[in-house]
Amino acid sequence: MANLLRGNDLRTLGFPEGRAIGLALAQLQRKHLKKLSQTDQLALLGQILNNPKEYLTHLDWSHTAAALLPAPSRHIALVERKPYVTFGAEHIDPSAVHQMETAMKLPVTVAGALMPDAHHGYGLPIGGVLATENAVIPYAVGVDIGCRMALSVFDLPPKYLTQRVQELRKILLDNTRFGSGRGWERGYRMASAVLERDEFVEIPFLKNKRDRAAEQVGTSGSGNHFVEFGIVDITEAGNELGVPVGQYLGVLSHSGSRGLGAGIAEHYTRLAKDVCQLPTEAQHLAWLGLDTEAGQEYWAAMNLAGDYASACHAQIHQRLAKALGERPVAKVENHHNFAWKERLADGREVVVHRKGATPAGAGVLGIIPGSMTAPGFIVRGKGLAESLSSASHGAGRLMSRTRAKAELTESEVRKHLAEHGIELIGGGLDEAPMAYKDIHTVMASQRELVDVLGSFTPKIVRMDGA
Structure with missing residues (x-):
């Protein structure tokens, strides 16, 4: 107890009355800081007090530093709503529209678009596309940073799926791992270059995140994340795919940056809220300026998380290809929950x-999934300026997770899956096909955004759960 500082010690040091004192004292209770002598603790607090801006992105002291900076004289006011374009408006719930309209009132907002699969999210709605000037909004990127779709096409006939159901089930069970906090057991992990990146050393928040990232690389999360075998139907052969028109065995995966991305999102959202005080309805849209240290740091961390998500998919597909004894003849991959520097017209x-929106620049390939019982589509973007070169990232939710669990039953979901010939491993009522919009309706609403080159029909689906 000899090293325990009190509020008066901080006041004597020059700390102002308010949140900063409480935050600093709470931090000093952390194990590695309690070991410091009172002299060293006071010296450290003196450095933070004298240069709070230098500690805005520090793993331990970011919130204390933010509390030491002069508070803005008033909240940042919203401005008159800028115009934006909506695709498939008749299929979008009012709460998602309200969230988009709030985002269009930010002073940093330049342009926006709402995709036909849009539904309610945190801050920006899922399916929202927002262009800002010199600012990045962590919750407009999303918690699962760099969440991706990845498709491998194998030169195997569709009958392979019906003839080897149990074998393919075992391949999925042996070569995938699902669930919040779940990683690969020691001895089954694969090396990845992304784990050697300098950001794990140079960014204070990431300094203790590498080991957990190493456990989870090559795994998938919970919720709507999946790995599935299905039938790829190429209907328009092009140079982009490099395979003839026809049907093939395919592997489709959907997952993101695991705990690494979630931690980055939460940390920098809290920091953004500290330095960017918005009205209550817009608080999840707090931004970081790209001309600030915090903004640059988040941008680097976001890109790392995106590359990490890509590495997860690469390992999933590598494991499955090896188990099949085949090499893919084509691959398609795209991501959402991300921010890009781009130029307007x-x-x-x-x-x-x-x-939750797919990049759809001119000639850019992507995959837009449906549900367990509905096909997804291989698409080529048209680069429509009004959509900010974007398209939907899926069918979009028709029911919230809570509503799906309350209204659907196990028996009716199993019956529905059986009628469509779907073999499901894991999954829950909240991910039932009936909880999603009709993918065909969604695709009809975005014909001017993408061309369809082919489809993917799920047959054996692996998700989180028993």
Whole structure:
């Protein structure tokens, strides 16, 4: 107890009355800081007090530093709503529209678009696309940073799926891991270059995150994340795919950056809220300026998380290809829950956030999944300026998770899956096919955004759960 500082010690040091004192004292209770002598603790607090901006992104002291900075004289006011374009408006619930309209009132907002699969989210709605000037919004990127779709096409006939159901089930069970906090057991982990990145050393928040990332690389999360075998039907052969028109065995995966991305999102959202005080209805849209240290740090961490998500998919597909004894003849991959620096038609550089929206620049390939019992589509973007070169990232939810669990039953979901010939491993009522919009209706609402090159029909689906 000899090293325990009190509020008066901090006041004597020069700390102002308010949150900063309480935050600093709470931090000093952390095990590695309690070991410091009172002299060293006071010296450290003196450095933070004198240079709070230098500690805004520090793993231990970011919130104390933010509390030491002068508070803004008033909240940042919202401005008149800028116009934006909606695709498939008749299929979008009012709460998602309200969230999009709030985002269009931010002073940093330049342009926006709402995709036909849109539904309610945190801050920006899922299916929302937002262009900002020199600012990045962590919750407009999303919690699962860099969440991706990845498709491998194998030169095996569709009958392979019906003839080897049990073998393919075992391949999925042996070569995938699912669930919040779940990682690969020691001895089964694969090396990845992304784990050697300098960001794990250079960014204070990431310094203790590498070991957990190493456990989870090559795994999938919970919720709507999946790995599945299905039938790929190429209907329009092009140079992009490099395979003839026909049907093939395919592997489709959907997952993101695991605990690494979630931690980055939560940390920098809290920091953004500390330095960017918005009205209550817009507080989840707090941003970080790209001309600030915190903004640059988040941008680097976000890109690391995106590359980490890509590495997860690469390992999943590598394991499955090896188990099949085949090499893929084509691959398609795209991501959402990310921010890109792009130029508008008028030449302005902006930051385009696609939260649950697929990049659809001219000639860009992507996959837009349906549900367990509905096909997904291999698409080629048309680069429509009004959509900010974007398209939907799926069918979109028709029911919230809570409503799906309350209204659907195990028996009716199993019957529905059986009628469509779907073999499901894991999964829950909240991910039942009936909880999603009709993918065909969604695709009809975005014909001007993408061309369809083929489809993927799920047959053996692996998700989190027993």
